[in-house]
Amino acid sequence: MGEVLTTGQMIDQLKVGEVAKNNDDMKVYKSEDGSIRGDVMGRKILCDLDFLESKWRIQPNYVSFEDAMKALKDGKSVIFRGPDGSWSDKVPPNVAASIAIKHTELRGYGLLDLFKGKWTIEE
Incomplete structure (x- = not known):
């Protein structure tokens, strides 16, 4: 938090x-x-x-997967919160949105986890 x-x-x-x-x-x-x-x-x-x-x-301002991927394309960093409550590292903006789900800290999650997960956009 x-x-x-x-x-x-x-x-x-x-x-x-x-x-x-x-x-x-x-x-x-x-x-x-x-x-x-x-x-x-x-x-x-x-x-x-x-x-x-x-x-x-x-409290964190959670956004949808789509909004998180759009923010990556717009040059912002995003953070994913897993179902167990742990946070990923920031997914940096220089990572293409299509590649972002391959980010090291996100590999343990399935596509449904990522789509329904809790994302925040770093300002």
Whole structure:
């Protein structure tokens, strides 16, 4: 996942649309207007002591296999998360998308695993 952040660090680092989760499994996201909101109703968060003293992790923004391969073609690196929860090394952008599945860390996975897997794009 990501590094452990204080509430202030999380607010500073969270990008619009990203989700952060605290040590009590509370999830928040940054809305288009820059406010921090929680739950599916998009309610503003009450900044009580529990909220302010929480530790946070910004959750990965998973994309589809197709989007990951498109990102490779566009010169970005991608990371694959296997079913066992382990991360691959970055698949570098200089690897052609058609060759990316031959990347050393991806050899142990079948095509269905890769297609249905969890991919992230490195910015």
